[in-house]
Amino acid sequence: MPKIVIQKDRCKGCLLCISFCPRGLISVDKSLNKRGVRPVKVDTKGECLGCALCALICPDCCIEVFK
Amino acid sequence: MKKIFSYPKSLKNVPTHYCPGCGHGIAHRLVAEIVDELGIREKVIAVAPVGCAVVAYDYWDFDCCEAAHGRAAAVATGIKRARPGNIVFTYQGDGDLAAIGTNETIHAANRGENISIVFINNAVYGMTGGQLAPTTLLGQKTATTPEGRKAGSEGFPLKISEMLARLPAVKYIERVSLHSPQEVIKAKKAIKQAFLNQVNNLGFSLVEVLSACPTYWDMPAKNALDWIRDVMSKEFPLGRIK
Numbered sequence: 395m396p397k398i399v400i401q402k403d404r405c406k407g408c409l410l411c412i413s414f415c416p417r418g419l420i421s422v423d424k425s426l427n428k429r430g431v432r433p434v435k436v437d438t439k440g441e442c443l444g445c446a447l448c449a450l451i452c453p454d455c456c457i458e459v460f461k
Numbered sequence: 462m463k464k465i466f467s468y469p470k471s472l473k474n475v476p477t478h479y480c481p482g483c484g485h486g487i488a489h490r491l492v493a494e495i496v497d498e499l500g501i502r503e504k505v506i507a508v509a510p511v512g513c514a515v516v517a518y519d520y521w522d523f524d525c526c527e528a529a530h531g532r533a534a535a536v537a538t539g540i541k542r543a544r545p546g547n548i549v550f551t552y553q554g555d556g557d558l559a560a561i562g563t564n565e566t567i568h569a570a571n572r573g574e575n576i577s578i579v580f581i582n583n584a585v586y587g588m589t590g591g592q593l594a595p596t597t598l599l600g601q602k603t604a605t606t607p608e609g610r611k612a613g614s615e616g617f618p619l620k621i622s623e624m625l626a627r628l629p630a631v632k633y634i635e636r637v638s639l640h641s642p643q644e645v646i647k648a649k650k651a652i653k654q655a656f657l658n659q660v661n662n663l664g665f666s667l668v669e670v671l672s673a674c675p676t677y678w679d680m681p682a683k684n685a686l687d688w689i690r691d692v693m694s695k696e697f698p699l700g701r702i703k
């Protein structure tokens with residue numbers, strides 16, 4: 395099944411990836427990252443489409459997509 | 462399982478100083494992907510602007526040169542004429558390209574220099590604190606137009622792309638936007654075309670990129686993208702101009 399990997403410590407918490415994931419798999423993490431930002435996390439049990447919409451819109455290249 | 466999306470080789474693996482949701486990050490990535498895909502990393506020379514992207518050379522992993530504010534098209538002209546085998550492009554904001562650099566931009570276009578320009582239109586001066594730019598929309602509040610831009614005192618949003626398109630020596634102009642993943646794909650295609658035109662010696666190419674500045678538009682990142690879609694792209698229509 396396709397999946398994404400988020401580089402947590404790069405994330406600036408802009409939340410754009412959340413807005414564009416058609417499956418609603420991305421949400422805000424509870425703990426802070428190295429930058430002092432609440433990064434996003436992915437629901438690894440959800441069915442990722444591998445569509446890369448989240449990665450295409452991320453301004454900080456935090457997301458890798460595997461298919 | 463194959464990795465189908467990751468960090469382009471031509472982008473250094475360092476965090477950027479851009480604000481959360483800033484369009485410069487996406488535009489930098491697109492340029493780096495295109496340089497990788499065209500296999501021109503050893504040949505490309507970027508000319509960085511003055512503006513928020515002033516340190517683009519800290520992020521791109523290929524040769525870069527810095528120009529004084531607004532002078533990027535003149536600097537790129539010099540580099541390209543001295544080294545015609547290199548692929549030379551400028552990356553400039555609206556303040557840089559369409560205010561202080563109007564002169565250099567128009568004359569480089571009018572000479573049909575064989576260079577490529579990535580023009581980031583975010584409708585404000587980001588680096589200096591969100592002042593009015595030539596591309597600020599009527600009614601848009603900025604640090605220097607707290608009650609909104611008025612045509613009577615500040616003039617109309619300057620459509621530099623449409624103006625340049627009238628010059629006979631200009632080869633290619635397109636306006637794109639970074640407000641959704643689908644538009645990001647189209648933006649990449651247009652910027653790639655501008656680079657390919659230079660590879661094929663076709664002459665002056667410019668891509669205007671509508672890009673979010675959530676900080677000085679005073680909006681969350683997603684609202685800034687929606688504002689491009691619903692408001693800004695009505696004033697600056699997307700598509701091929703020439």
Ligand SMILES: Cc1ncc(C[n+]2csc(CCOP(=O)(O)OP(=O)(O)O)c2C)c(N)n1
Pocket residue numbers: 510511512513514530553554555556557558561581583585586587588589594
């Ligand atoms: C000769 C000169 N005049 C003015 C400035 C101040 N200045 C720095 S960046 C800038 C405008 C940047 O706006 P823009 O080109 O739209 O880029 P952005 O920061 O929005 O990406 C100005 C006026 C300067 N650095 N040098």
Ligand code: SF4
Pocket residue numbers: 397398414415416417418419420436441442443444445446447448449459
């Ligand atoms: S690849 Fe598509 S489905 Fe998977 S997390 Fe990203 S946006 Fe959601």
Ligand code: SF4
Pocket residue numbers: 400404405406407408409410411412433434451452453454455456457482
């Ligand atoms: S788009 Fe990128 S920077 Fe923004 S929240 Fe998602 S992973 Fe973080």
Ligand code: SF4
Pocket residue numbers: 478479480482483484485513583587588673674675676677
């Ligand atoms: S001020 Fe605006 S253009 Fe500059 S980094 Fe921040 S969001 Fe980007």
